[in-house]
Amino acid sequence: MAATPTIACIVEPRFPGGTSSAVARELAVLRDRFAVEVHGIGSRMFRDRPVAPVLERALDDLRLPLRMGAPQISADLVVVHNPSFLKFDEDLAPRIVARELVVVTHENMLRPGGLEAFDAAHCLRLIDRSSLALRKSLAPVSAYNRSTVADWLAAHPDFAGWGLLDGDWTNICDFDIEPPTERPADRRGRHSRPGFEKFPAAEVMDICFPAHAEENVILGGDSLLTGETSRPHWRIIPFRGIEIDSYFKMIDFMVYFTAATWRESFGRVLAEGVAAGKVVISDPDTASIFAGAVMPGRPEDVDGIVAGFVEAPSRYVDHVLSAQEALTAFSADAFLARQAPLFERLSRRAA
């Protein structure tokens, strides 16, 4: 009789952003097929924060306990989410025993230009020291993220024992799909958490959100855009200041550029924008993650792109509909299909 393979998910439950959202979503999918345990590890990185609400809700809904402090974690597959949580720590407490150990690299290991984003070698070394597994793999969350991981591995021959998982461990995006408006106007916006890395230089912000646009809604820029860096023609709303749906009603175009020295590894907010029925524009690297769903462009191109769609509303509608179609590449089924080889290996050995 085939025993159900066991999966242990290890996560720092206080990750505030995309990591916790991604983990919350995929737990529901995995739980249907596998025996899942969720282990939380506290780290120095998030000293005073609470457990991420989205994760807490998911665990509640699934009636899965968050196990803390287990001295040993063993399963057929152990998934460690976002190893960067170990960057300030000296050791990883639990002993990990697994047939397959997968570390999901929710954060890019290299920044644009090839510089290290965090001391990944240190983090992986801690995991190495504490774990025993037949196979160890790094699982990138997108094609762009994969390129940073591959480049990092090439520069760190000490970690040759780590493989790269074939299929991307993408975020599962199953947002409610909203239809596009048939009368788009030059109403632009962006939403993100208020970190410096999420915002491009002042000149780029000025090009993307000019005075001649009808609306410029910036959700989550409150602490950064003050004084000289703010503009009278921008509507700046604090992060979590309004419901995300209300925000989407204010805009027709999402214009999302980050600091030149940082890139999204996945960019969940972009998928949110597409699902909400907006035309989403971003830099080519980031847009490539959602090929077909997000429009690639440079800041200088934005005015032209927006004008083109406003003048031809049917083009706007067509584009959004096909973008939303392309989003299905990130559905739960697509995720499972992508990881099929891994899950098959598990099932075979479990038998």
Add this chain to the structure above:
Amino acid sequence: MILLEAGRRSERGFDAKMIFAAQLSDRGHAVVIDEETVPDKFERSQKYEVAPYLARIDGPRISTVLMIGAEDIDDATLARLRGLGLGPDVRVVAIGRFPDRQSEIGARSRLAYALGREPGTFNISDHYKGDLHVTALSPLAALEIPAAASIADVPEVFLFLPAEWLDEPQTLPILAAFDNVPGFRLNVVMPSAGKDVVKRSRYTGLNVFGYSELGPSILARRADVAVFYGDAVPGERMAALAVDLMASGKPVVDCTQNASFQTSGAPVLRGPEELAALQNFLEFTVLVNADSIGREARLSPWLEARRLSKLEAEFGLAPPARPDPVAPDARVLFMPTNGNGLGHAQRCALIADEFEKPERASFAAFPTCVPLIKGRGFPCLPLVQKSPDFPEDYANDIVNYLRLRRTLSPADHLVFDGGYVFESIFRTIHETGCRATWIRRGLWRPGQISEAQIERERIFNRIILPGEAFEELNADYSQGHRMRRVGPIVQPTPGTDPAGVRTRLARMLGVEFDSLVVTMLGGGVAADRSAQLQRVCGLLARRPGCLHLIVVWPNSKIAPGIYGWENTHVVRTHNSLALCTAADFVVSAVGYNSFHELMYHRIPSIFVPQVAPYMDDQERRARAASDRDLAVTVLAHELLGLERAVSGMFAGQGAEIRQRLEALELPETGNRAAAGLIEEELCP
């Protein structure tokens, strides 16, 4: 222009910026510190120390940003840097003591996100061969000193003690014994609380500096030997001072309990932990070998690794341009206070007139004095007057400090004439190392010259005491080899002929007169003398053939009612003496200058002393003359007395007094002597 930032906005960060800014500036770089990063707790001495570097930041003029303490960067710092709008070619360097790789990666990333461009990083822990055991944010770099400084004949020993050492009963007596050793000059450095204790004790003679009283690079310039006591390296400032001294080739002695300096690898001497043993150690081990100790230290790899020139290369700073090898001609800078009236400025001008090379005399003076000085033909740097518009009453002094600092060079000679030594003067003398003389006339009121002021004597090479005409008025407030008495400083004969003056007056004013009375009762600042003026005007209005001149400084106040009196005219001039010599008698206040002018030019006078608390003891001066029947003294409230005195002068008393004055032998004037004393201190 280099913008110097600290990772975290804090008092420590700000202090570290000041230390490093001074080093970079000494090296010839233009450095600024953002005025927005001033901490809430901002002491007076810090305001002076940071003044040369504090600025409102103008994005386009910044060429490099150096951030110290980059191991801990806060959001406020990042937001501010981002808001400056730095151009893409501005180099940003994050300097820190990064404990591990993640720390350095984190610093680089945080700056990269906020600025949109990659900064350089510099890990001090990696580059230095052992860091001093102290939590420091500044790099504690070693200055470039082209040649090892040689120890002075009487070396300045700087001794660092923690304040707790004063609890030990033997400490002060031991220090007092050191203080009397002729072989070196002792300076004690301790936290300011400790300094207060010493000053209140019997040992007030000890020269004590507070830790933060002067910047470490300034103390380092003065010190020839430094000795550290206590448990460990006493903080970042003292660490910076120690490194500066080592870099200049001066011995540093580590007497700390944990040998903290030595165990970090620094090229220091290990000295005795017992304070009582220090004197012998200094005399027989350190001072005899001071030069070779210093030379050896300068070559140590520990210092080499932290040479500022090496750091400059790492930070991408171009080495500063060589300073102009031709030094400007050394000159004397007179700085008179303006108290009330222009007496101090006048006295300085009289002395400058006696210079063999008057072209070497220049002035720095407050606005009211500038016309007088320029009128005498001397260049004058304007200083800034006190203003009620600022919460600090020394706000103007900070500006003056900056002006003096820019103007003076080490070869110059600063001559200060006044009672209160401003902090700007104290700091400028220490910083530039110029020669300094204090012209201090006496006859202070009790309580006017304080202990603290006598303390400040120490920074002057000489103190010139212009004498009083009458010997009993000369009192000694302090003693020492630096004091030099000279005769009274008096304006010499104006070279005008009294009869000629009277003729010209008659012509200019269109009046005939046979008697001339001059009144000089001040400009209404020290006290209101309008009652006395009115009385005199009234008396003289009734006297036919009398011309009454009220002489005031050009910017003085005169009550409008004075102008209505018959026979009375107001004259605004600096040249009162010419008029006084032509007068039958004078009614005057009794300031030093006026009194001596009237005595030395044998002019019969009615003295009305000023009694404002900040003025000299004018009544004593007046009575010294009137007790000898050489003048008449009338107190301000004695208006009937004033009437009698004026009538008496006309009735023959004036002529009698004139005769006695003419027979009087007065001490030789001191103008030439004072000028000589000042000029000889000037390098050729």
